[in-house]
Amino acid sequence: xxxxxxxxxxxxxxxxxxxxxxxxxxxxxxxxxxxxxxxxxxxxxxxxxxxxxxxxxxxxxxxx
Numbered sequence: 001x002x003x004x005x006x007x008x009x010x011x012x013x014x015x016x017x018x019x020x021x022x023x024x025x026x027x028x029x030x031x032x033x034x035x036x037x038x039x040x041x042x043x044x045x046x047x048x049x050x051x052x053x054x055x056x057x058x059x060x061x062x063x064x
Contacts, residue, residue: 044052
């Protein structure tokens with residue numbers, strides 16, 4: 001006899017790491033975003049605001 005596609009009782013994940021994946025991804029994304037902001041600030045302080053904005057303007061002009 002054929003078995004049903006969906007069991008009557010859904011399988012639950014009782015492992016210790018269940019539900020932690022979204023939190024880990026959120027923290028990793030926040031860490032990468034923080035590194036990007038720190039990198040931008042480091043470049044700003046190293047090269048000065050005029051060169052920083054000039055590079056952004058040149059990059060935008062190249063895109064459009």
